[in-house]
Amino acid sequence: MKCAPFDYVRPAGVGEVVTTLRQAGGDGKILAGGQSLVPVMAMRMARPSVLVDVNRVPGLSSVETDGDAVRVGALARHALLQAQPDHPLLAEAASWIGHTAIRTRGTTGGSLAHADPSAELPVVAVATGATVSVAGPDGVRELDAAELFTGMMTTSLADDEMITSVRFPRPSRWGFAEFARRHGDFALVTAVVTEFGDELRVTLGGVSAAPMRAHAAEEVLAGGGSARDAARAASEEIEPTADLHGSVPFRRAMAAEMVRRALVRTGVEE
Numbered sequence: 001m002k003c004a005p006f007d008y009v010r011p012a013g014v015g016e017v018v019t020t021l022r023q024a025g026g027d028g029k030i031l032a033g034g035q036s037l038v039p040v041m042a043m044r045m046a047r048p049s050v051l052v053d054v055n056r057v058p059g060l061s062s063v064e065t066d067g068d069a070v071r072v073g074a075l076a077r078h079a080l081l082q083a084q085p086d087h088p089l090l091a092e093a094a095s096w097i098g099h100t101a102i103r104t105r106g107t108t109g110g111s112l113a114h115a116d117p118s119a120e121l122p123v124v125a126v127a128t129g130a131t132v133s134v135a136g137p138d139g140v141r142e143l144d145a146a147e148l149f150t151g152m153m154t155t156s157l158a159d160d161e162m163i164t165s166v167r168f169p170r171p172s173r174w175g176f177a178e179f180a181r182r183h184g185d186f187a188l189v190t191a192v193v194t195e196f197g198d199e200l201r202v203t204l205g206g207v208s209a210a211p212m213r214a215h216a217a218e219e220v221l222a223g224g225g226s227a228r229d230a231a232r233a234a235s236e237e238i239e240p241t242a243d244l245h246g247s248v249p250f251r252r253a254m255a256a257e258m259v260r261r262a263l264v265r266t267g268v269e270e
Contacts, residue, residue: 003038004047010056014135014164017052022137022160024050030162031055032075033105035098036114060109060164069169074109074162078121081108089128089174089194093120096176099184109163112145115153115210118186120178122149123205126213127192130168136161149210171195175265177258181245188245191234191258193266200266202230207238207255214238217259227263227270231256 011017021028029037029048032055040046054060060075063084070087081087081094082103097103097111097120111121112132125132125145132148134141137160145166148155157163171194178190190205200221202214217234225233235256242248264270 003041010053026159032107032110035106078103078106118206123211126211127203133165152209175262177261189254191262193262207240227268231260234259
């Protein structure tokens with residue numbers, strides 16, 4: 001199928017992007033990598049009247065060290081995240097995103113704004129307590145990644161706002177594990193373990209409408225429990241739904257195994 005007709009705008013700056021989105025009255029969409037937007041437009045599942053191409057907007061493509069974190073521009077491609085050496089967890093997560101063509105075009109801001117619960121970057125953003133910078137008519141505001149994701153492919157972004165950058169803190173230790181039918185497919189379950197100070201965080205993707213912290217598993221770890229004990233607690237805590245990819249027991253079992261693997265890679269005793 002072909003996309004429904006739309007107006008095409010190529011703004012020169014963030015301010016012009018926000019103005020264009022506001023004038024579109026909720027019927028505008030940002031085009032960055034287009035890896036998620038273009039297919040749904042081609043199937044006419046989305047019919048924006050205005051497409052705002054931000055690829056020429058300057059200053060949004062960098063990946064820079066920012067104190068004890070890495071600040072990633074909204075237009076930074078997944079391939080750049082995979083290649084950068086300053087945040088190994090981000091590099092590992094990016095290596096699991098799709099295939100080479102998708103990593104070459106897909107963007108950090110686009111992945112977060114799309115808010116697919118099976119995507120890797122939203123899970124890492126919640127796991128690291130990332131801060132998202134958002135530009136809108138009233139200027140730039142910052143919000144925690146956990147506040148950005150409000151449900152299945154939905155965010156707290158207003159229709160006239162855009163993500164400009166994301167600040168990912170660097171954990172002192174981390175572990176990443178993902179299960180997909182084939183490498184490059186969307187994850188059925190992703191588990192990310194991060195350590196900040198004396199706290200171990202366990203975050204899951206693909207098992208709920210948005211990335212979620214497994215607090216029961218974290219309590220087990222805080223009490224000196226093993227990786228297997230924490231994995232069991234995580235699997236009992238989640239409320240997955242069955243679909244064509246797997247039953248509820250299957251998803252619980254995969255969640256437990258991915259949490260166990262991520263914890264072991266972090267250095268937690270089995």
